[in-house]
Amino acid sequence: MARHLITSAIPYINGIKHLGNLVGSQLPADLFARFQRARGNEVLFLCATDEHGTPAELAAAKAGKPVDEYCAEMWAVQAEIAKGFRMSFDHFGRSSSEQNRKLTQHFAARLADQGLIKEVTDQQVYSITDGRFLPDRYIEGTCPNCGFDSARGDQCDNCTKQLDPVDLINPYSTISGSTDLEVRDTKHLYLRQSEMKDQLNEWISSKTDWPILTTSIAKKWLNDGDGLQDRGITRDLSWGVPVKRGDEDWPGMEGKVFYVWFDAPIEYIACAKEWADANDKPDAEWERWWRTDKGADDVRYTQFMGKDNVPFHTLSFPVTILGSGEPWKLVDYIKGLNYLNYDGGQFSTSRGRGVFMDQALAILPADYWRWWLLSHAPESNDSEFTWENFQASVNKDLADVLGNFVSRVTKFCRSKFGESVPDGGTWGAPEEALIAELTTRIRAYEMHMDAMEVRKSAAELRAIWAAGNEYLQVTAPWSTFKTDPDQAAAQIRMALNLIRLYSVLSAPFIPDAYASLMSAMQTSDDTWPDDVTAALGALSIGHNFTVPEVTFRKITDDERAEWETRFSGTRDE
């Protein structure tokens, strides 16, 4: 039995994420986790909220709440939505946890012991009115290059030129609008990533099976210009993991916190401890997933993330792990995904453009979204959500091909034989052909799922569903019944068993349909069809079932038109 450690990039705390965020990490990670569990493998699937940093502080202030309270509330909201989308996390943690605080401080101490931390005095813009240092992009002013009057401190949105905040003409704080800014010296800890450049290069180069997207981003950072740069891992903020060297104070670092990108990936580890603690498990239980000296050497660790997260997962987090000199588990495979666009443009959180996770669930059940998003996952390129495409895919694939199959089979059986698996007849050539086709397709499906080829998996699954309809067309039990009711019984026995088989195979994509179909077929036998013939005998003669309600309904043209309008612009609520 294989062991899979699976993490999804942890969503930032400030607000509800859109469908692009969902399909970029959590959803494919969940698909993979569910599939590996179904295959009988041991899985630990973790996610959490990423809670530190300036945006969290500002969002809390805007909401008029203390930041810890705000984060706790938003964590609950995100946890509820994740549940709504049927994310099968073993634990949904928080980067602000006690466990992560201690572990982050521990890593910092280890890295310092290994000589991989240095102190650097930076110059940073301080806003006297706001009483805080400002990250570059929280300063705006007139672009010295093109004269655009709201250029950000890091880059001008108008002429796309990279800027330094001190270059801006008439700079002001975007938080308060104050122009009362000054440049101050501030001391920070830097992670000496450059020391490990060669080691990282070798490691990344050995990952020939990773998505090109992932390795090319990593190589760019490693080799661009002067190569991998050291990176500041502390910030002048109050909300975050206090800078400490293990349990000891860090002289000169009082009042500072670790940079969110330093502590966020460490939460992948801390989350395992949160999981163990929450379930009254001893430390050995989580350490066997993360410590290669404590049983994790046979673990395969897979990370899922959008492309914007790739540098941190391929470079700075591995530096943290490797640089610690301790036997922590290093990632084996990084599944980096592109972006999902919305109807000819980008999803926009600020402008409320596109469908957000809570809104999606309010209009349709999770399975509809899961199916569409996964079968159109932005694996090789950015992909695009359009309502027309969504409606067509959902109606055709879920309602017509799968849902209607269930409907026609169960209703036919009920009217001719009653609501139990009928006796009589034998299987012959058409059944053998079907089994042969299904066996080929199921093996292909498994291969694609194992390789995390999401779209190909979806296409194969759909073909498996369609094979049921083809079988019915070939055998035509409604005709057979008129001349040879026994043979029709054998045919419908096959079809009823297909429903259970489809349910089991489809569960990673559409878990709610899995549950409702298993319930309709009155079985809990979720055995994976390693042997297709055996799997098609799982519901034996006389086994009772019920005719399910509509498994998937169709999206009407009116609904589509209404939603198209509703989600096109500003988000109201």
Place this chain on the structure above:
RNA sequence: GGGCCUGUAGCUCAAUUGGUUAGAGCAGCGUGCUCAUAACGCGUUGGUUGCAGGUUCAAGUCCUGCCGGGCCUACCA
């Protein structure tokens, strides 16, 4: 500015890494069927692979240039 990715049928995507006649699904068209959610099956029309050159026995795939789309560019996360 630099780097990377990308452009294939009306739409969404494939193409075993340079190897026969570029394939699927949807939409369209035709047809069969009547168990079923106006569903299903079968057949079929759509391609100068963005453009122009080049390398090669062979190019969607490699090279050069141009045009278009996207991402990243290290203090947002």
